[in-house]
Amino acid sequence: MTDTVEQTDWRLEARDVVYEVDAARLLDRVDLNVAEGELVGLVGPNGAGKTTLLRTIGGLLKTRDGAVLLDGDEVRRMDSGERAKSIAHVAQLAPLAQGFTALEVVMMGRYPHMGRLQSERAVDREVVKRALETTGVGSLADRTLETLSGGERQGVFVARALAQEPRLLLLDEPTSNLDINHQARFFNIVRGLVDGGMTAVAAIHDLSLAARFCDRMVLLSEGVVVADGAPGDVLSPENIEAAFGVRAIVSSDPASGSLNLSIMVPGSPEISPGAGTRIHVVCGGGTGARLMYRLCEAGFTVTAGPLGTGDTDRVAAESLGVEHVPVQAFDAIDDASHEAHIKLVQRCDVAVLSDVAFGTGNLRSLEALARAQQIVLATLRPISERDFTGGDAAALFERLSPVAAWSDLEALVTGLPGLAQSSRVAQP
Template identity: 40%
Template sequence: MTAESPALGDADASAGDTDIPPIEVSDLSVSFGDVPVVSGVDLRVERGSLVGLVGPNGAGKTTVLRAIKGTLSPDAGEVRLDGDPAESLSAREAGRRVAGVPQETSLAFDFRVRQIVEMGRTPHLGRFDGHGPDDERAVREAMDAAGVERFADRAITEVSGGERQRVLLARALAQETASLLLDEPTASLDVNHAVRTLELVRELVDGGRAALAAIHDLDMAARYCDEIVVLANGGVRAAGPPETVLTADALRDAFDAEAFVGESPATGSPTVTAFDAGDEGALADSPDSADPADSRRVHVVGSGRPAGRAVARLAAAGHAVSVGVVPEGDAAAGVAADADAPVVTAPPFAAVPSERRDEAVALARAADVTAAVGKAGRAGDELGSNMAVLDASDRIVRVDDTFGDGDLLDAVRESDEADTSGR
């Protein structure tokens, strides 16, 4: 099944004025009793676009989706579906414009899977209408696309949580709407089905539909979404393409976590490695461990994955990092490039040119502390110039190849409290 098939492609996706976004939210505010959940939320989803909602638990992602779907009324603001105020639409008309896949997969009644998917046709039927050929086609193709046709006659109570999630996706596809709302669509799925689900959504979007998905996996969001909206502390903290939104500062602000953002070599999309900002050994005891007053200039000497890990952790903690000398193509050099950190490289398996050694020496002299990782500067270090780099350093901390995050940050933090040259 592809996005070009009648049920899953452009049946209703091209309806209406193409200049009007299928989903538009303006100044949305929702409270539960006296407790505000979201306030002043603005977002829009264009045709042919997949927008990801990300944020910590309790940030209001599900609340925003429910307000768009019409299952709760906002306190203020407006939701428009294909240009019309959602509040002006009947439930049946809204159901022809937007379909939802909820996060909750519990279904109390012993319906067959096929019957659950057939419920997606309800907005297209009159009160006493039965299913016609178009309805049967839509149900069949939706089940095929979601991969649930093989257990179509099984009771919904007899399938796994992940299978239920796919059944609910099939139900939404059977509605043949121009827009989809998905609340953690991959939360209950194994890796294979999670990828298949987002690949399917991507196909539908590329075929002209609009989709808004709450996604907890930041790497998946970066890989599949055209835009990302970060919800935190009751409002939108950042919005835009993944490469501009998924930054260390934005993630620290939204999730209260230190993060290193690099580029996946497999997909070319941003990839996020998060660290708990409250870990023992963080730069400061206060929650704001990235305070510039606590940051240091740290030069990393070492190579391979251990040195790369050190660069990532130090950069995520807010330190200004430099690296070298490392072999060209080394893992540490790649991480340094992702961190926009100065790096000195030299051809592998060859003598280090004197000018490259001098560059690394200058970086070490300018640093507050040098972190020597693993064998750096010791017997077995293939880059003899690293000894000259260490000799130029005022303070040196050493960590082995299996260092813990806390060990590294503690050593850097304490480097100006004691003589830790380690020479």
């Protein structure tokens, strides 16, 4: 028997869900809506509540407050047979099912549709055949599970889930133990099912993988929804820091358009020598992205000069929260931007010049750099190879008075604190 409540456009609804164990609140007023034909990824740190939410959605856990509805029916009020027909689970570790063939395991998915003593029917065999083919494991039908790889076994258990003909597919970190090839193949299968109308909710450990395949993502932390929306909105540096306690650079892959994440591990004082030191970077054209990343990771307060729209260094600066002077791509630095740059240069302890090339558009960056208390070169190429101004850049460069030059990034990071200290001592 089921209780049906007001009908909505959502296939799945979790309303104000609270789940507790021994007074520890594992889910705290969680709301989740999932439409038909949508793949929603649950992401978050260990202990965030991803698996607990999946088990609650599946009716396996009794909530203290709130309700989970599937097409308007309260899941906890469904009998076990009805739930098995409606909801299928694929776990993180596929059970070995020693001695059973892939075909036999997938046929187990038909049990909710068969009578207690009923043998398999033609319709059951047809559904199982279709499930095996859909998941690409049809050729493995007669092999026992212990002879299959981890990826092949997961494919078989997805086929078993499909054989249930569910309305909802729940996936609990199903690719955590698979290599990258099988991870991609697995989610390609799931993506195809969802595009065909299946509804799926998946707890996913790999944020980049989740962003690539999910329509929406729900970020959990300590049982609370931190963010819910499109991958690009959920995986912001601010949200990642709030949930995981780490800083991250989020960028778009130029080939696939999917999101890439670079995580900066917070350092202890022993490995964060830059704390309290301001470093200004003059860069552009992708020559400063790695430099700014490493400086931020080492604890320096980093600023940067004028960076044009679409410049890789500007993307990195924005992702890292580096204060910089934004300008239009290919435009010459105007007076206002030049003055803003000078102010950043004058506030720093040390200014670092990257391997950036100079044209008429960014020549004023060298003029601003000359106002720095101390200048360090982080370059590999001579200025003659980077001067596209007919010699003007080289002339400005020669008037600079760098106190050090490092082509090795780690040597630069190690050496900057000492230079910054001497800069402060020298100030009146």
